[in-house]
Amino acid sequence: MKKTLLFFFIFSNGILFSQKNNALKSYSFEEAYNLQEKEKKPIVIFFHTKWCKYCFGMKKKTFSDKKVIDLLNKYFYFIPFDAESKDLIKIKDKIFKNESGTHQIAQVLASKNNTISYPSTVILSANNIIDEQIDSFLSAEEISKILTKYIAKKIQTKRMLPK
Structure with a gap:
C-alpha cells in the first residue's frame, strides 16, 4: 500500500511539473515592454476577439502545440490580446484605449489598409518595428515555419553585422 501511494505521489508530481514546463508564457503589453529593457x-502579438471561431481554434490548437510553445517561450515575448478589450494600455508615455469598439493598439499594429481581420498575428522586432502581419488562421505547423524562418533570418542578420 505504501509503495502504491509513493508511486502515485511521484507520478502525479511529475505530471504537474511537466505541465508547468509546457505552458505558454504570455505577457501584457506593459510586461513585455518592461522585459525588453x-x-x-x-x-x-495574437489579436483575437471573443466571437471569432478561428481565433478560438488558434487558442485551442495552435498555441497548445509543444513546438509552438517552445519557440515562443525561448525566442519571443508572447502577447495574446482581445482586440475589443476595454483595458487601458500605457507604453512609455503613450496611452492606448478602446474608443470605437476596437482597441487603439489593435488598430495601430494589426491594421492592413485600414482593416483588421481576426485572428491577426503580428511580430514586432526587438526594436518594436512591425516585421510581420498575418491576418488569418495559422495552424501549429504554419506558425512554426514562420517563427523558425524569422529566427533564422534574425540570426543571419546578426552574423552579417560588423562587430
Whole structure:
C-alpha cells in the first residue's frame, strides 16, 4: 500500500511539473515592454476577439502545440490580446484605449489598409518595428515555419553585422 501511494505521489508530481514546463508564457503589453529593457526579444502579438471561431481554434490548437510553445517561450515575448478589450494600455508615455469598439493598439499594429481581420498575428522586432502581419488562421505547423524562418533570418542578420 505504501509503495502504491509513493508511486502515485511521484507520478502525479511529475505530471504537474511537466505541465508547468509546457505552458505558454504570455505577457501584457506593459510586461513585455518592461522585459525588453532587460533582454531584447521580438514580440509576437495574437489579436483575437471573443466571437471569432478561428481565433478560438488558434487558442485551442495552435498555441497548445509543444513546438509552438517552445519557440515562443525561448525566442519571443508572447502577447495574446482581445482586440475589443476595454483595458487601458500605457507604453512609455503613450496611452492606448478602446474608443470605437476596437482597441487603439489593435488598430495601430494589426491594421492592413485600414482593416483588421481576426485572428491577426503580428511580430514586432526587438526594436518594436512591425516585421510581420498575418491576418488569418495559422495552424501549429504554419506558425512554426514562420517563427523558425524569422529566427533564422534574425540570426543571419546578426552574423552579417560588423562587430
